[in-house]
Amino acid sequence: MGALSHIKVLDLSRVLAGPWASQILADLGAEVIKIERPGVGDDTRGWGPPFLKDQDGNDTKESAYFLCTNRGKQSVCIDMKSEQGQETIRQLADQCDVVLENFKVGGAAKFGIDYESLAPRNPGLVYCSITGFGQNGPYKDRPGYDFLVQAMGGLMSVTGQPDGAEGAGPQKVGVALTDIMTGLYATIGILAALTERDRSGQGQFVDLALLDVTAATLANQASNYLVGGMVPTRLGNAHPNIVPYQSFVASDGHLIVAVGNDAQFRRFVEVLGCPELADDERYATNQARVMNRERLVPLLQRPMLERGKDEWLAILEGVKVPAGPINSVAEVFAEPQIQAREMQIELAHPHNPALQLVGNPIKLSRTPVEYKKPPPTLGQHTEEVLGGL
Numbered sequence: 001m002g003a004l005s006h007i008k009v010l011d012l013s014r015v016l017a018g019p020w021a022s023q024i025l026a027d028l029g030a031e032v033i034k035i036e037r038p039g040v041g042d043d044t045r046g047w048g049p050p051f052l053k054d055q056d057g058n059d060t061k062e063s064a065y066f067l068c069t070n071r072g073k074q075s076v077c078i079d080m081k082s083e084q085g086q087e088t089i090r091q092l093a094d095q096c097d098v099v100l101e102n103f104k105v106g107g108a109a110k111f112g113i114d115y116e117s118l119a120p121r122n123p124g125l126v127y128c129s130i131t132g133f134g135q136n137g138p139y140k141d142r143p144g145y146d147f148l149v150q151a152m153g154g155l156m157s158v159t160g161q162p163d164g165a166e167g168a169g170p171q172k173v174g175v176a177l178t179d180i181m182t183g184l185y186a187t188i189g190i191l192a193a194l195t196e197r198d199r200s201g202q203g204q205f206v207d208l209a210l211l212d213v214t215a216a217t218l219a220n221q222a223s224n225y226l227v228g229g230m231v232p233t234r235l236g237n238a239h240p241n242i243v244p245y246q247s248f249v250a251s252d253g254h255l256i257v258a259v260g261n262d263a264q265f266r267r268f269v270e271v272l273g274c275p276e277l278a279d280d281e282r283y284a285t286n287q288a289r290v291m292n293r294e295r296l297v298p299l300l301q302r303p304m305l306e307r308g309k310d311e312w313l314a315i316l317e318g319v320k321v322p323a324g325p326i327n328s329v330a331e332v333f334a335e336p337q338i339q340a341r342e343m344q345i346e347l348a349h350p351h352n353p354a355l356q357l358v359g360n361p362i363k364l365s366r367t368p369v370e371y372k373k374p375p376p377t378l379g380q381h382t383e384e385v386l387g388g389l
Helices: 017-027 083-094 146-152 177-200 210-216 219-228 262-272 275-279 286-291 293-304 309-318 329-334 336-340 382-386
Strands: 008-011 031-036 051-053 059-063 073-077 098-101 126-131 205-209 245-250 253-258 323-325 344-349 352-358
Touching (some): 008 017, 008 083, 017 126, 017 177, 031 083, 051 352, 073 382, 098 177, 177 205, 205 210, 245 309, 262 275, 262 293, 275 293, 286 293, 309 323
Parallel strands (some): 008 031, 008 098, 031 073, 098 126, 126 205
Antiparallel strands (some): 051 059, 245 253
């Protein structure tokens, strides 16, 4: 039995942030009913190529994007614009512990499926709403998209090459990180509300905003500004508070060196052949190294060019200096550690018995994650679920 096998979730969300949260809940054992538009479904079903291929090698209508965030769910097609569809959703919500949606502010109320409409019928309901900017404030009515909010939330201002460097300019993160992080925070909020319900017997409304989450996950960069008055800038692959903690160029490519303390720095410069740097007052401490970054890094880069990246990785591992390769996605899933941790899984999908997906990183000792259902085809469970009403 999964950790959340006693929980039933009605998922009215689509695209990424909401479905990411409901997939986590499903992996942990919750029953998740995903409501989709008849004939169309979640927008991401069409976000391809690539699409899943069937056993004959032909493309299906299941995009890789949709498949990455919808396993473990039941797909039910309901027309939310019809009165009958709205009443059906209300009846389903009566039987659920959690409702998850990402309508624009006020959107759910138009259909009579907002928290104020559902809570009197089901006082223990935990209702999570995900929007771009939250339920209040001057921007609450604006639509929110990951790319837009990465920019507005400051994430792009600290991502990319610094001014003056080749390819300089703000960059978005290579995945929709704001959506993903919002899905994670939504999951935390839902679980907190469910835990509190065990004491009070009452549900509550959980309000998540992409902009709030982006600001929250600026972490040390936000603190550098709030505490130290420093407005962070783009540093490429370097770190604002630790040196050297960045990429270096070897004779045949790039690698990462992540020196986290002064002892590691001493071992690093010893294998580089410049041990005197560890005793130089300009570099002996991390604080000094941060202040003298511009002078120090070229001194470290020069000897790095004398060996290949694999040779350096072996040397640095031998002296316990954190370092690693810059893997492609294909190389990630070839890593023996990723394989040992079962981060690539296989599920039998109606169109392909060997669907490959990324595993869940949560490892529970007594109630482990289980992958009971593949991502559903559109409306696959409509009759099964609605037949029980």
